[in-house]
Amino acid sequence: MPLFPAVxxxxxxxxxxxxxxxxxxxxxxxxxxxxxxxxxxxxxVLLSLFRSSPASMVTARALARRLTMVMTFVINxxxxxxxxxxxxxxxxxxxxxVLIGLYWISIICLLMLAYWLLYRFTARLEAGRSAWWVxxxxxxxxxxxxxxxxxxxxxxxxxxxxxxxxSASAAGAYLPTGDPTxxxxxxxxxxxxxxxxxxxxVYLAGxxxxxxxxxxxxxxxxxxVAAGFGIVYLAAGLWAASVQPAVVKVGLAxxxxxxxxxxxxxxxxxxxxxxxLVGAIAGFGKVxxxxxxxxxVLLAVLTExxxxxxxxxxRDLTLLSKGYDVWDRAVETNWWVVGLFLVLxxxxxxxxxxxxSVVARARKVMxxx
Ligand code: HEM
Numbered sequence: 001m002p003l004f005p006a007v008x009x010x011x012x013x014x015x016x017x018x019x020x021x022x023x024x025x026x027x028x029x030x031x032x033x034x035x036x037x038x039x040x041x042x043x044x045v046l047l048s049l050f051r052s053s054p055a056s057m058v059t060a061r062a063l064a065r066r067l068t069m070v071m072t073f074v075i076n077x078x079x080x081x082x083x084x085x086x087x088x089x090x091x092x093x094x095x096x097x098v099l100i101g102l103y104w105i106s107i108i109c110l111l112m113l114a115y116w117l118l119y120r121f122t123a124r125l126e127a128g129r130s131a132w133w134v135x136x137x138x139x140x141x142x143x144x145x146x147x148x149x150x151x152x153x154x155x156x157x158x159x160x161x162x163x164x165x166x167s168a169s170a171a172g173a174y175l176p177t178g179d180p181t182x183x184x185x186x187x188x189x190x191x192x193x194x195x196x197x198x199x200x201x202v203y204l205a206g207x208x209x210x211x212x213x214x215x216x217x218x219x220x221x222x223x224x225v226a227a228g229f230g231i232v233y234l235a236a237g238l239w240a241a242s243v244q245p246a247v248v249k250v251g252l253a254x255x256x257x258x259x260x261x262x263x264x265x266x267x268x269x270x271x272x273x274x275x276x277l278v279g280a281i282a283g284f285g286k287v288x289x290x291x292x293x294x295x296x297v298l299l300a301v302l303t304e305x306x307x308x309x310x311x312x313x314x315r316d317l318t319l320l321s322k323g324y325d326v327w328d329r330a331v332e333t334n335w336w337v338v339g340l341f342l343v344l345x346x347x348x349x350x351x352x353x354x355x356x357s358v359v360a361r362a363r364k365v366m367x368x369x
Contacts (some may be wrong), residue, residue, distance in 0.1 A: 003159035004091045004324050009017065018338070020312070020326075022345075023084035029191075030081055031072040032301055037199020038146065040067055041139045042120070043225065046127060049132040054368075055217035057125075062367045063205060063217075064122040064135070072116055075332035088326055090154065092319060092339040098156035099165050101172025103148050110148075114141035125193060143190060150186040154179050164228040172343040184240040188233070195233040196304075198226025199275060199296040206293030209367045223283020226296070230276035233315045234269060237307075241265065244315040246316055250308075251317035261313020268306035 022263075037272075040063045047060035085093055097104045103369035117138035124131035136351065155176045168174050176182075201222020205215050278299060282292050318327050 003162075003322055004094060007091065007329065009330075011330035014338050014341075015336045016088070016327055016329060019084055019088055023081055023088065024305070024308050024312055026077060026084065027081035028076065028301070028305040030077040030319055031189075031304040031308060032147070032196065033077050033190045034189070035300075035304070036070050036198035037074050038139070038142055038193030038199055039071065039195065039225075040193075040200055040231075041121075041135060041142065042194065043201070043221075044121075045132050045135040045139060045198050048135065049165075053201075053212045053217070055081075058210070058214055058368045059201070059218050059221065061122075061125050062210075064118075064125050064131075065200075068115075068122060070120050071118060075111070089315075089319070089324075092156040092159065092307065094153070095159070095162055096152050098172060099162060100148070100152060100175060104152060104172070104173060107145055107148055110141050110145050114138045114145070117141070118254065123266060134259040144324055146189055147186050150177060150182055150189065153315075154182045154185060157315060158163055159322055159324075162356060181240065184236065184243055186242045187297070191229060191233045191236045194225055194229035195275070196300050198222045198224070198229060198279055199300045202226060202279065202288075203293045205282065205288035206290055206355075207367075209364050211366070211368070214367065216286040219282045219288040219292070220286040221283070222296075223279045223281065223286075225283075226279030227276045227283055228279075230272050230279060232284040234272050234276075237268065245318065245321065247321040248314055248317045251320070252313055255317065258313040258317055261310050261316075263311035264306045264313070266312055268303060271299055271303045273307055275303060314343045 027310065044060045044063040047056045047063075051057055117134055121131050121135040121138060123135060132356065158176070158179065158234060159177060161178075165174055198353075199222070201218050203222075204210070204349060205219035207220060251258050252265065253259060275296070278292060278295050281287060
């Protein structure tokens with residue numbers, strides 16, 4: 001009996017390479033926003049808990065004010081990769097989603113609660129009230145959402161356990177066990193939060209809304225966090241790569257197409273090392289400058305793109321070893337629809353660029369105000 005449900009007879013409406021390209025680009029942007037949320041929130045919580053100096057409270061508030069906006073990007077940049085993933089991997093992803101259905105659907109409630117707590121955290125900080133426990137609750141919920149996403153994205157790669165899981169519970173109330181890749185993969189995303197959160201502070205230190213003293217504090221803290229957690233992120237990445245099945249490791253080194261995903265893995269390591277260096281310069285020198293700020297942004301985006309390409313290779317090679325070839329689908333391209341989509345996509349990016357430029361030109365309000 002085949003491991004995967006039968007393929008949908010309706011052909012794909014666009015070339016597979018285009019769907020994969022859009023999937024990787026939008027997912028990498030989702031990951032940048034997710035890591036900013038996970039890392040920025042934890043840093044704001046710790047700063048507001050220890051209140052070591054006036055600058056630490058200014059930094060906590062500066063992060064918190066931006067986090068509710070970051071959450072909108074987490075969600076809006078999650079929908080496109082979800083749709084592309086369903087088109088490309090539906091037979092695997094729908095099955096695993098149904099198997100953990102109760103948990104999967106609970107993400108909506110967890111997300112709404114985390115979002116509400118995020119607003120409460122910001123409001124309490126602005127009012128000078130104790131807020132760390134509210135922020136910490138939001139962070140724990142976000143970590144649970146991340147764990148459930150890692151659970152589903154790894155369960156979709158294990159058709160061999162689906163039947164037993166369904167026999168154990170058809171209510172979707174049963175979480176999978178025995179996957180050595182799940183915890184390293186989740187911890188990799190959690191460690192990436194503090195790494196990207198540190199780079200975010202290095203960027204913020206370059207903003208003119210901080211005083212000179214505050215800039216030194218923000219650059220010093222952000223740089224040290226980025227450098228320190230860059231090393232942890234690297235270690236977690238090596239751990240997550242080492243627990244992949246042998247067939248995936250061989251494929252990443254030798255497969256004519258997926259060896260590019262293997263290169264992306266090395267690219268990811270090199271980018272994290274450069275970011276550690278940038279973090280160390282900003283952190284130990286307490287330097288804030290435009291070039292450091294924009295290097296931090298560039299490195300954060302490139303790191304997540306390289307990571308997403310590598311992760312895509314791991315998924316495709318794992319599925320391929322079990323008989324699921326993502327490239328083996330009937331395609332009937334509707335170029336009018338593809339063209340319209342691309343025009344709207346580019347126009348959407350243009351609107352976002354314009355909105356960012358409006359924010360950049362707006363009258364500056366000092367962070368401590
Ligand atoms: C606080 C909110 C969220 C957090 C912390 C979060 C975190 C994550 C993490 C950690 C992963 C990677 C899992 C792995 O591969 O190990 C992930 C992937 C993903 N997330 Fe999110 N996420 C959030 C919100 C959402 C929402 C609201 C959606 C859907 C609308 C979503 C859709 C996805 C999809 C589709 C993937 C995987 C795509 C793929 O592998 O092709 N996420 N997210």
